[in-house]
Amino acid sequence: MKVGVPTEIKSDEYRVALTPAGVRELVLHEHSVVVQAGAGEGSGIADADYVSQGAEILPDADAVFAAADMIVKVKEPQPVEVARLEPRHTLFTYLHLAPDPELTQGLVASGATCIAYETVEDDRGRLPLLAPMSEVAGKIATQAGAFMLEKPLGGRGILLGGVPGVAAANVMVIGGGVVGMNAAFIAIGMEATVYVYDRNIDRLRELDIAFGGRADTCYASTLDIEKRLPDVDLVIGAVLVHGAKAPYVIRREQLKLMKRGAVIVDVSIDQGGCFETSRPTTHSDPTYEVDGVTHYCVANMPGAVPITSTYALTNATLPYVLHLADAGVERASRENPGLAKGVNVVDGKCTYAPVAEATGQEYTELFDALGAAA
Numbered sequence: 001m002k003v004g005v006p007t008e009i010k011s012d013e014y015r016v017a018l019t020p021a022g023v024r025e026l027v028l029h030e031h032s033v034v035v036q037a038g039a040g041e042g043s044g045i046a047d048a049d050y051v052s053q054g055a056e057i058l059p060d061a062d063a064v065f066a067a068a069d070m071i072v073k074v075k076e077p078q079p080v081e082v083a084r085l086e087p088r089h090t091l092f093t094y095l096h097l098a099p100d101p102e103l104t105q106g107l108v109a110s111g112a113t114c115i116a117y118e119t120v121e122d123d124r125g126r127l128p129l130l131a132p133m134s135e136v137a138g139k140i141a142t143q144a145g146a147f148m149l150e151k152p153l154g155g156r157g158i159l160l161g162g163v164p165g166v167a168a169a170n171v172m173v174i175g176g177g178v179v180g181m182n183a184a185f186i187a188i189g190m191e192a193t194v195y196v197y198d199r200n201i202d203r204l205r206e207l208d209i210a211f212g213g214r215a216d217t218c219y220a221s222t223l224d225i226e227k228r229l230p231d232v233d234l235v236i237g238a239v240l241v242h243g244a245k246a247p248y249v250i251r252r253e254q255l256k257l258m259k260r261g262a263v264i265v266d267v268s269i270d271q272g273g274c275f276e277t278s279r280p281t282t283h284s285d286p287t288y289e290v291d292g293v294t295h296y297c298v299a300n301m302p303g304a305v306p307i308t309s310t311y312a313l314t315n316a317t318l319p320y321v322l323h324l325a326d327a328g329v330e331r332a333s334r335e336n337p338g339l340a341k342g343v344n345v346v347d348g349k350c351t352y353a354p355v356a357e358a359t360g361q362e363y364t365e366l367f368d369a370l371g372a373a374a
């Protein structure tokens, strides 16, 4: 199979979907790899590093899409990339389709097979291709929140960890999964007072043990969240219902309960956002204010630290890339049911139920769609 790696074009995105180590593995499996000139630059990887492992460098994205059977990317395809997709292509990348009916329709219309990193599951129902970026985003969330609390940036002007004789800031994390746990660990490390909310009691049990008494775990009822809002300086939103649009955990009318200059970081923005007042922002212009509360809603937070994120992501994706290249989508999906859960679109049909439901597409069972495409 010929695997193609285009340069990421989303705003302030510096990651790349394959490293030279990935090229080496694919070539050892007798596949070929084409990489767009400069695709690795943002992550400190030169074209020559890819060539030395057997890749061919092509001048632009058009050439990569024309040459390759499988396109591996990082962020969801932008309109110009959707226009390049053909039925013969397999696209493997983050898609986040549930909050984006337009992109879903574009991918359905392309006829391509589109596999979403974020809905691939492991044998325990976890999300192995989301987890590494959630670890990064969780850590950035607290860093960014601490920074935005500084007065010159519009924040309240409170230091997360306080100092002897002056209390620490209160940090509320809603959603105690991978993002939430990592955000909490950084907040604990910065000596803030930390509360982590989730609706999964088994998860709260695990967190309680992991935190060893250094953060409080709380059940995420609407009332209990609301009661805490007047006291908090930083709220990090990190909820996820697999594949679905994020539920709102803070409504517009609840913002007025918060202190002026408090900060909310909506990490769930890639699934539509978990605060009613959230809208996607970029690293170049990361915040806006509603009712005196700073909102930070960058949809590609890990893109800011590509030297970490590219390697964390590709360590996780490479075994799946190899499996897809070796076996093709249908056999790989039969051999690995967790990978099958990643297949969102096949041959003009939506094959992932939560996305079909959220975007108004008709749902087709995956193997029916793959059988029809064969």
Ligand SMILES: NC(=O)c1ccc[n+]([C@@H]2O[C@H](COP(=O)([O-])OP(=O)(O)OC[C@H]3O[C@@H](n4cnc5c(N)ncnc54)[C@H](O)[C@@H]3O)[C@@H](O)[C@H]2O)c1
Residues within 6 Å of the ligand: 118, 127, 130, 131, 133, 134, 137, 174, 175, 176, 177, 178, 179, 180, 197, 198, 199, 200, 203, 220, 238, 239, 240, 241, 246, 247, 249, 266, 267, 268, 269, 270, 271, 298, 299, 300, 301, 302
């Ligand atoms: N903005 C970015 O750059 C970026 C990067 C990585 C991940 N993310 C996003 O962050 C979100 C969280 O990812 P994750 O890997 O931590 O997911 P996860 O599945 O590990 O954790 C989500 C947690 O949310 C909890 N939850 C669900 N509904 C809830 C509710 N109503 N109230 C409280 N808790 C609730 C679940 O029980 C679970 O523990 C996802 O939307 C993911 O796509 C964004």
